[in-house]
Amino acid sequence: MWKGAPASSFGKAKDLRDNETEAEKLLWKNLKNNQLGGFKFRRQHPISLYIADFYCHKLKLIIEIDGGYHFTKEQIQKDEERTKILEFNGVNVIRFSNDEVLSNIDNVLNEIKKYLPKV
Template identity: 50%
Template sequence: MSISDKVSMFYNAKPHIFEKAKMLRKNMTQAELKLWAKLKGKKMLGLRFRPQHPIDIFIADFYCHPLKLILEVDGGIHKSKEQKEYDIGREGELENWGMKVIRFTNEEIENEIDLVMKEIKRICEKRKSELPQSPLQGI
């Protein structure tokens, strides 16, 4: 991976964001672990997802760079008014970079993992068809 690939994939995230992401990877929630078990090893359409991935000042729960797709796993805190407002602003910033953010609740992952995986597959297929082909080669 070249330097320019790292800059584009991490959107100039600073070292402290990488440290925080590393800590989050070591302390993933049960729902995140369950989803990660289904995504790791390119199990989803041969796509590589990265857990707790630094992007600028943010950390995405799961990120697929070729599709610019972020999967977020929302626990109870995401129901608060303040957190909802923060999430909306964060999504707006990420979407400015051409990323798509998809959210699932802990409950959806814990209780309906097969439906969650079907939805992720549908979204991945849609993103593949929407994005220019050159960045998707070799995935």
């Protein structure tokens, strides 16, 4: 899925990993090392022209954690367009706010589990 990502995305992704939000840290603590259903997630992963907060290639799933600026009219439109493009290419996108992650991580994890295959 990283094919087509500009070279500059990889440096930016590293910067984002080095400066993650508290919500991203908390979710990563619960996703890393295949903790969620045995699936490998990557954080700040370049996909085409975008950088996904969290991505699982096997599930074709992107998890976005949205801070305050994501709730401006302009950013909402950009996020919707980005989601449409990614979904058109076979990737599911789910979004949570920073507040959702920080105040109810169990609910967030349960929502993510809905995208895991049923055993």
